[in-house]
Amino acid sequence: MKRFIAISFAAIMLMSQAAFCAADKYGFDAQNGVLVSYAGKDEYILVPAESNGKAVTKIGEKAFAGQRVLDVQIESGIKSIGKDAFRGAEMSSLTICNTMENVAAGAFADCSNLNTVTLVNFDTVFEKGAFANTGKITFYVDCAISWAEEQRLLDKLVAAKGDSDLSIEKIHDYAYSKADDKYICSNCNDAFTGEGGLADDGRGPDETDLPDGPMDGGGPDASEWDIDGDGKWGAPTFVDVARDAWYFDYVETAAEAGILNGKGDGKFAPDDNITVAEAVKIAACAYADAHSGTIPSGGESWYDKYVSYAKSFGLIEPHIDLDYTMPATRAEIAYLFSRADSTKNFINDVPITDIPDVDGDTPYYHEIIDMYNLGAAVGSDAAYTFHPNDNVKRSEAAAMIVRIVDPTYRIELPKG
Numbered sequence: 001m002k003r004f005i006a007i008s009f010a011a012i013m014l015m016s017q018a019a020f021c022a023a024d025k026y027g028f029d030a031q032n033g034v035l036v037s038y039a040g041k042d043e044y045i046l047v048p049a050e051s052n053g054k055a056v057t058k059i060g061e062k063a064f065a066g067q068r069v070l071d072v073q074i075e076s077g078i079k080s081i082g083k084d085a086f087r088g089a090e091m092s093s094l095t096i097c098n099t100m101e102n103v104a105a106g107a108f109a110d111c112s113n114l115n116t117v118t119l120v121n122f123d124t125v126f127e128k129g130a131f132a133n134t135g136k137i138t139f140y141v142d143c144a145i146s147w148a149e150e151q152r153l154l155d156k157l158v159a160a161k162g163d164s165d166l167s168i169e170k171i172h173d174y175a176y177s178k179a180d181d182k183y184i185c186s187n188c189n190d191a192f193t194g195e196g197g198l199a200d201d202g203r204g205p206d207e208t209d210l211p212d213g214p215m216d217g218g219g220p221d222a223s224e225w226d227i228d229g230d231g232k233w234g235a236p237t238f239v240d241v242a243r244d245a246w247y248f249d250y251v252e253t254a255a256e257a258g259i260l261n262g263k264g265d266g267k268f269a270p271d272d273n274i275t276v277a278e279a280v281k282i283a284a285c286a287y288a289d290a291h292s293g294t295i296p297s298g299g300e301s302w303y304d305k306y307v308s309y310a311k312s313f314g315l316i317e318p319h320i321d322l323d324y325t326m327p328a329t330r331a332e333i334a335y336l337f338s339r340a341d342s343t344k345n346f347i348n349d350v351p352i353t354d355i356p357d358v359d360g361d362t363p364y365y366h367e368i369i370d371m372y373n374l375g376a377a378v379g380s381d382a383a384y385t386f387h388p389n390d391n392v393k394r395s396e397a398a399a400m401i402v403r404i405v406d407p408t409y410r411i412e413l414p415k416g
C-alpha cells in the first residue's frame with residue numbers, strides 16, 4: 001500500500017515557527033492575556049499562544065487591522081478573537097485553532113483577499129458580521145464532521161458572512177490500495193475511485209495524479225467523485241439539486257419526510273418562488289407528521305384539504321385572509337411555518353429592535369420574531385435584515401421548514 005498523507009491539523013499547529021514572526025513583535029497585555037497589536041512586517045505568521053512565558057488567550061480588537069499578512073495561523077491555546085481584529089488585512093489564507101471559542105463581529109471583515117479558511121473546532125461561535133464584506137471563501141474542515149454538523153456550520157458561516165458565497169470542503173488522510181484500486185480515508189473510511197490519483201493537498205483526487213505519478217494538487221474536491229462511504233445520502237433525489245448546493249441537505253431531508261415534493265420530471269426547481277398554497281401544504285404536512293395526524297381528502301382545488309387541515313389546527317387563524325394562488329412572502333412563510341412548530345424550543349433571544357426592517361406594524365411580526373428565536377430564520381445579511389415582503393425560493397422554504405421539523409438544524413445566534 002502506498003500512502004499519501006493529506007494536510008494534517010496537528011502538523012499545522014506544530015509547524016516550525018522559524019518562518020513566522022517572533023513574539024517580541026506583538027504588543028501584549030500580560031494581565032489579561034491579550035495580544036493588543038502587531039508591529040512586524042512578516043507576511044506569514046503564526047499567532048503565538050504564549051508570550052514571555054505568559055499564556056495568550058485572546059487576540060485583541062484591531063490588533064491586526066489593515067496589516068499585510070498573507071497567511072495567518074492561530075496557535076492552539078487562543079480562545080477568542082476580538083472585534084475588528086483583522087479587519088481589512090490582506091490575508092488570503094487563515095487557520096483557526098481547535099481551542100477557539102468565539103470570533104467577534106467584524107473580526108475578518110473587509111478581508112477581500114481571504115479565500116481559504118481551515119477550521120479545527122466545529123463549535124466555534126462566529127458572531128454576525130465576523131466575515132462581512134468578504135468574497136468567496138472555502139472553509140476546510142476535518143472529514144470527521146457529520147452531515148448534521150456540516151449543515152449547522154454552513155448555516156452559521158452564512159450568518160457570519162452575511163451571504164452564501166462560500167463552500168465547505170473536507171480534508172482527508174488518504175491511503176491508496178493498489179489491490180482495490182481505490183483511495184480510502186484512514187479517518188472516516190470514505191473510499192474514492194476513478195482513473196486518477198490523489199492530490200497532494202488532501203482535498204480530493206485529481207484526474208492527472210496517477211498512483212505512481214506526479215501529484216500537483218489541482219484536482220476537484222472529493223465530493224465531486226463517487227463516494228462509497230457512510231454518507232447520509234445516496235443518489236440525489238432531484239436532477240437540479242447539486243450535492244454542493246447549500247440547500248442540498250435541506251431539500252433531501254424535506255423530501256425524505258414527504259413534506260416537500262418536486263415539480264415533476266425529476267426536478268425540484270430550487271429557484272422558483274413558492275406559492276402560498278404550497279407553503280400551506282408544507283406547514284400542514286409538517287404539523288401532521290409531528291402529531292401523527294392525517295390530512296383528509298376533499299375540496300375543489302388541490303390545496304383545499306391542506307387549508308382545511310391548517311385552519312382546524314390553528315395554523316391559519318379565522319381572521320387571516322391569504323391568497324393561495326400568489327407567491328408567498330417571507331412574512332407569510334414565517335406565519336405558517338412558525339405555527340407548524342411543535343417544540344416551542346426557543347434557542348435565541350432576538351428582540352424586534354434587532355431586526356432593522358421589522359416593527360410592530362409589520363404583518364405577522366410576532367411569528368417573524370418566533371422564527372429567529374426558534375433558530376429557523378437568521379435574516380438575509382449580517383444585520384438580521386428579514387425582507388418581509390420579498391418572495392421565497394423553494395430552496396429557502398426547504399431550509400426553513402427543515403429547521404422547524406428537525407431541531408438539530410436550528411441555528412444559534414449570538415446574543416446582543
